[in-house]
Amino acid sequence: MVYLLKFGASWILPPGIFFLALWYVAWRLYKKREKGLAGMLAALVFVFYLLCTSLVSERVMGALEATYTPPENPQGDVIIMLGGGAFPDTPDVSGQGTLCSSPANRLLTAARLQRKLDLPIILSGGQVYSDSGPEAVIAKRILMDLGVPEEKIFVEGRSINTTQNARFSKEIMQEQGFTKPILVTSAFHMRRSVLNFEKCGVEVTAYPADYRVNTRHDFHYNKLKPSTSALEDNVLVMQEVLRALVTRYLE
Template sequence: MVYLLKFGAAWILPPGIFFLGLWFAAWRLYKKREKGLAGVLAALVLVFYLLCTPLVSERVMGALESAYEPPANPQGDVIIMLGGGAYPDTPDVSGQGTLCSSPANRLLTAVRLQRKLDLPIILSGGQVYSDSGPEAVIAKRILMDLGVPEDKIIVEGRSINTTQNAQFSTEIMREKGLKKPILVTSAFHMRRSVLNFNKCGMEVTAYPADYRVNTRHDFHYNKLKPSVSALDDNVIVLQEVLRALVTRYLE
């Protein structure tokens, strides 16, 4: 009963209610003998609906996230953690400013690797917008709260995208004689990140984190309910594919 209520609620709230309304509009057009227009509208709504289902998003996102697996025994001389957004003035335990969910998950992986391997960490990420936070600076404060020594933290606070993450982090590594980076970023972001570092002449050991979907995909009818989070996952995949093409062929 609980699952059925969840499924029903998804069709009362957005985006489900919009699909019902648009399919009703397509049916009305069909009844008015506007069959061509009704078919086009129904097909477009169907495609959009499928993009909003976990049934599709789990498989599409899962395929992207499976590009790399975390190595059992990573070897390197530095850990690089890529930023992914921060809030500048939200309250935190030791001050103001917090990381968004993706970089916060990346940081958990990075700090555990640091404790295991005793390597320095390069925090790569600047202030992207006037109302966003300085990612690397905020991440440094949190790492120090978690017990990472300050002399093990290197702040790269200029980059505002993945291309610059790779460029500026590579510059720092070459200045310090570091040659074997372990790259920590979200699993969905890893393929493009590795590509950017390769273009800078730097081979990295990929250590993906912040997984958005499970590796096992069991079917349940609730995976057919429309979901904003499923649409978000599908949009992320499309963005990653597009940006990877731009990186590979236009930059």
Template sequence: MSYIIKFIYGFVLPPGIFVLFLLIVGILLYRRETLIAKLLFITAFLLYGCTIPLTGKLLIQSLENRYTPPSQIKGDVILMLGGGATLDTPDFDGKGQLSGNGANRLLTVLRLYKRTGLPILLSSGQVFSDSGNESEIAKRELLSLGVPKSKIFLENKSKNTEENTEFSKQLLNKNGWHKPVLVTSAFHMERAVLDFKKNNIDVLPYPTDYQTSRKLPLYANQFTPSTNGLAFLAAKEYLGIFSLQF
């Protein structure tokens, strides 16, 4: 029953209700305005296809499967890319918290540090006026989790992946690090690796923050329009990857 209710909700709330509206209008207009009706049907189909969870999961999974966490860590620094943060929300020992993507990356960094003892380079600044400085927040949280201050290095000015690479390279060269263990979300890893390669930096990819399971069973809610946004997230990554080919 709960699955049925969720399926119905998918067509009562946006974006499902827009798909339903386009279909109904298309049916009503079909005899009088066939061309317009067909355009409405096509639009409804495209909107439906872009907003069902299955589409987003398949697209994201194709990105997430390109790299797997290595069994052996052969690097000289752990390099984490930022993934979003709030500016002034309350935290245990200050203000501002990492978002879900950033927090998952930080958790992986902490575990890698405990396994290897490698220094940590945090790369990300304040992207928007209402978002926090991700590196500064991540540093505070790592310190509260027991990582020594001497092990944490900051690149806190970058606003995108391209700047992550450019500004991190300066600190890598300054400290004599040649093989960073790159930690970022699995869906973002392909684009990040290409950016670092473009700047002649050889990284060891360590993907984390997976958005999908390896197995994707089919059930009704996989075909219910949703606002999860995975398809659009994947599209952004594919566009970024495409742009790096030139």
């Protein structure tokens, strides 16, 4: 009964209510003998509906996230963690400014790897917009709160995209004599990140983190309910594919 209520509620709230409204419009057009227009509208709404279901998103996102698997025994001389957004003035335990959810998950993985391997960390990520936080600076404060020594943390705070993450991290590697980086970023972001580092002439060991979907995809009818989170995952995959094409062929 609980699952049925969840499924029903998804059609009362957005985006489900909009699908019902648009399918009603398509039905009214069909009744008025606008069969071509009605069919086209119904088909477009159906495609959009599929993009809002986890039935589709978990398979599409899962395929992207499966590109790389975390190695059991990663070997390297430095960890590079890529940023992914921060808030500049939100309250935190040791000051102001917090990481968004994805980079916070990346940071957790990077911190655990640092403790396991006792390697230095390069934190790569600057302030992208006027109202966003300096990612690497905030991440450094949190790492130090978690017990990582300051001398083992290198801050790269100039980059505002993945291309610059790779370029400016390489500069720090050359200055410090690092040659075998372990790259930590979100699993959905790893394929493009590796490509960017390769274009800069840096071979990395990929260590994906921040997984958004499970590796096993069991079916249940609630995966057919429309949700904004499923749409977000599908859009993320589309963005990654598009940006990878730009990186490979235009940059």
